Amino acid sequence: MNTRFAVATHILAYLGHSQGQPVSSEVLASSAGTHPVVVRRLMSTLREAGLVQSQRGAGGGTLLARPATEISLLDVFRAVQESEPDLFLVGSTNPSSHCDLGRVMQQTLEGLFGPAIEAMRTALAAVSVHQVMEELAQRVPQQCPHASG
Amino acid sequence: MNTRFAVATHILAYLGHSQGQPVSSEVLASSAGTHPVVVRRLMSTLREAGLVQSQRGAGGGTLLARPATEISLLDVFRAVQESEPDLFLVGSTNPSSHCDLGRVMQQTLEGLFGPAIEAMRTALAAVSVHQVMEELAQRVPQQCPHASG
DNA sequence: GGGATAGGTAACAGAATTGGTTACAAATGT
DNA sequence: ACATTTGTAACCAATTCTGTTACCTATCCC
Numbered sequence: 266m267n268t269r270f271a272v273a274t275h276i277l278a279y280l281g282h283s284q285g286q287p288v289s290s291e292v293l294a295s296s297a298g299t300h301p302v303v304v305r306r307l308m309s310t311l312r313e314a315g316l317v318q319s320q321r322g323a324g325g326g327t328l329l330a331r332p333a334t335e336i337s338l339l340d341v342f343r344a345v346q347e348s349e350p351d352l353f354l355v356g357s358t359n360p361s362s363h364c365d366l367g368r369v370m371q372q373t374l375e376g377l378f379g380p381a382i383e384a385m386r387t388a389l390a391a392v393s394v395h396q397v398m399e400e401l402a403q404r405v406p407q408q409c410p411h412a413s414g
Numbered sequence: 415m416n417t418r419f420a421v422a423t424h425i426l427a428y429l430g431h432s433q434g435q436p437v438s439s440e441v442l443a444s445s446a447g448t449h450p451v452v453v454r455r456l457m458s459t460l461r462e463a464g465l466v467q468s469q470r471g472a473g474g475g476t477l478l479a480r481p482a483t484e485i486s487l488l489d490v491f492r493a494v495q496e497s498e499p500d501l502f503l504v505g506s507t508n509p510s511s512h513c514d515l516g517r518v519m520q521q522t523l524e525g526l527f528g529p530a531i532e533a534m535r536t537a538l539a540a541v542s543v544h545q546v547m548e549e550l551a552q553r554v555p556q557q558c559p560h561a562s563g
Numbered sequence: 564g565g566g567a568t569a570g571g572t573a574a575c576a577g578a579a580t581t582g583g584t585t586a587c588a589a590a591t592g593t
Numbered sequence: 594a595c596a597t598t599t600g601t602a603a604c605c606a607a608t609t610c611t612g613t614t615a616c617c618t619a620t621c622c623c
Contacts, residue, residue, distance in 0.1 A: 436598095438597090438598065438599090439598075439599070440598085450598095450599095451600095451601090454598095454599065454600065454601085455600090455601085457599085457600090458600075458601085468598090468599060468600090469598085469599080470597090470598060470599045470600080471596095471597065471598060471599075472595095472596060472597040472598065473597075473598085474597075474598050474599065475598075475599085476599090
């Protein structure tokens with residue numbers, strides 16, 4: 266079970282909410298229910314993907330690298346899910362089988378799963394972090410101090 | 415890395431090819447490059463899902479429970495992927511956070527990922543095991559003894 | 564400059580999952 | 594009866610994931 270995608274989306278939504286001023290990994294970890302180092306580790310990935318930028322030192326933290334309207338869940342998914350085909354495929358189906366069946370099967374499955382993966386990508390691309398924020402705002406009017414950080 | 419989906423599809427395509435007469439887990443394992451027990455374990459799942467049926471004893475084995483044209487990759491995916499939302503979600507985002515943010519975030523993400531999952535399902539539903547067999551046949555004209563099992 | 568704050572990263576531990584393997588009981592055809 | 598084959602439990606090694614500690618570096622403020 267990969268919680269990174271969910272935690273990353275959580276964090277990005279949070280950052281979008283307090284856009285302009287950086288948020289520390291401690292605050293983010295508290296909100297996401299995890300450990301600051303986990304957040305920082307995730308930040309490394311998101312930073313490499315160009316989704317956030319961080320400032321060290323006192324008063325530092327992380328903020329979005331571009332507006333929340335221009336970060337899609339597909340961006341997050343790509344950043345966090347190291348190898349996309351991993352989703353289904355096909356580490357095994359032993360390529361060193363007696364014959365080529367294994368390898369051919371792998372190619373065939375990749376070809377047939379392609380549309381499924383593509384469909385999912387399209388759907389993810391249609392949702393922005395900003396929309397996540399709006400959804401959240403509707404569901405959490407004012408219950409939570411962290412939500413307005 | 416979950417190889418079960420790929421192995422299951424491999425097996426079902428194989429069974430579709432020799433429809434009518436049962437295939438032993440040993441033959442299937444050899445073709446898929448894994449261990450007979452792994453195949454049998456997978457069969458338990460596929461049998462529960464109503465995709466195959468097995469015969470014990472001498473001359474036994476497994477065969478498709480219905481025509482390969484009427485088994486979709488979505489059927490396989492559902493059977494093999496124990497909890498579908500597992501795909502992305504959201505085991506953590508600690509529900510016992512200070513506030514409801516964790517739980518609400520979880521609900522929100524599920525709502526927003528819904529379309530993505532649905533799109534993938536639709537695409538998987540559009541491909542049958544029979545199509546996988548045809549794809550395979552095109553790619554492996556006659557190279558492999560196992561392919562004609 | 565010095566201290567406090569905060570990120571970057573390595574390293575390790577514990578839990579969970581996965582796949583391969585052995586072992587054995589139960590069923591079935593010859 | 595006996596050989597064959599499934600069903601299933603049990604175990605191991607490898608991998609992955611998350612949490613945690615530790616320590617270095619960068620930055621701000623005095």
